Amino acid sequence: MSTEYNESWTMFRGNIKRTGSIKTKPLIKPLLYWTIELGPIVSSPVFEGGFLYVATLTGRIFCLDIPKRVIKWHHNIGSPIVSSPLILDDMLICATFDSWINNDNSENNSIFSLNKNDGSIIWKHQTTSDIxxxxxxxGKNIVLGSMDHSLYFLDQKGEIIWKYETGGQIWSSPSCHDNIIYFGSDDGFIYSVRSDGSLRWKTKLNGKVHSSSPCLSEDLIFIGTHEGGIYCLNSIDATIKWNKTVLKPVLSSPLLARDRIIFGTSDCRLYCFNLAGTKIWEFETAGKIWSSPSVSEYDRVLFFGSLDSFIYGINFYTGKQQWKFPTMGSIDSSPCLSDGMLFVGCRDGILYCFEKYREPAYIR
Structure with missing residues (x-):
């Protein structure tokens, strides 16, 4: 494999618009490159400069040297991590969800920053609730939601600049465009907030936005709800352009690429629509889809995981299965794509790394 790394996937869904798409080399039919057991993974990995950063339910954060296939460093924060890390300059920003394992105990939760080069702690901000x-x-600031119903805006030293309170827990990960923040809440509203913390607008949907994160185009927002709602809204005035309803919750975050929007749902299906809301195809798995799909802008195959324990490669245009890989556990971690590689975490404790398929020498 190539040892030149010019691309990156530095946050959940790959970018601040949370589109799940990236300009990287196509994989089409991935070949297993490396597996390593790290502990159960729900969080989604991030990648930069040949290093992959992975957080686990055991409270450990790992930095993996991908070309050498070794652990460079690891840090034990002591509380489960389900939120996906953010690479920001030389920092790795993470947050904990202590009651994931410890019932209702949220005394040990924190938002913290590690030095991405050696894993040493830079700052740590104690929180009163799970994240x-x-x-x-x-810019250099950070925004994220919390189970205490608030959206937090922090500076790069971890100091809270402001917080915006909603009427419900915030599982949804915020997205950003032109210094405007978008996020959903369990109170059933999707919010648009300015970077100074003032409300721009909020719109009621058909139910709580439990973990689906807003996906942004230039003027549209796509998001799902716990009550099975699939929505397209105007980002300027929050008018609903169209909406669909499926039978089960939409917890996965949508994928936006090439004028198509793709949702994974708890009815075990992946749905593809055009931007006008016309359904193009659907694909069914044997388990709920909580993992959010990802695609290279140069590839005809998108990737996602399912609670049926398989990683899938689906034709972006037709919805037909192109590739399937078995794991030993449920997958709700979302795929990370970069430099022609695919990285997926799993509840079986294994991190799966794939590279582009190469014919064996005896075939060539």
Whole structure:
């Protein structure tokens, strides 16, 4: 494999718009490159400069040297991590969800920053509630939601600049565009907040936004609800352009690429729509889809995981299965794509790394 790394996937869904798409080399039919047992993984990995950063339910954060296939460093924070890390300059920003394992105990939760080069702690901010939401950068600042019903805006030293309170827990990860923040809450509203913490607008949907994160185009927002709602809204005035309803919750975050929007749902299906809301195809698995799909802008195959324990590669245009890989546990971690590689975490405790398929020498 190539040892030149010019691309990156530095946050949940790959970018601040949470589109799940990246300009990287196509995989089409991935070949297993490496597996390593780290502990159960719900959080989604991030990648930069040949190093992959992975957080686990055991409270450990790992930095993996991908070309050497070794652990460079690891840090034990002591509380489960389900939020996906953020790479911001030389920092790795993470947050904990202590009651994931320790019932209702949230005394040990924190938002913290590690030095991405050696894993040493830079700062740590204690919180009063669990955090599922993944951090998003706004310049050098950080925004993320919390189970205490508030959206937090922090500076790069971890100091709280402001917080915006909603009427419900915030599982949804915020997205950003032009210094405007978008996020959903369990109170059933999707919010648009300015970078100074003032409300721009909020709109009621058909139920709580439990973990689906807003996916942004230039002027549209796509998001799912716990009551099975699939929505397209105007980002300027929050008018609903179209909406669909499926039978089970939409907890996965949508994928936006090539004028198509793709949702994974708890009815075990992946749905593809055009931007006008016309359904193009659907694909069914044997388990709920909580993992959010990802795709290279140069590839015809998108990737996602399912609670049926398989990683899938689906034709972006037709919805037909192109590739399937078995694991030993449920997958709700979302795939990370970069430099022609695919990285997926799993509850079986294994991190799966794939590279582009190469014909064996005896075939060539």
């Amino acid at each position: 599922f939401s993944s951090p998003c950068p706004i």
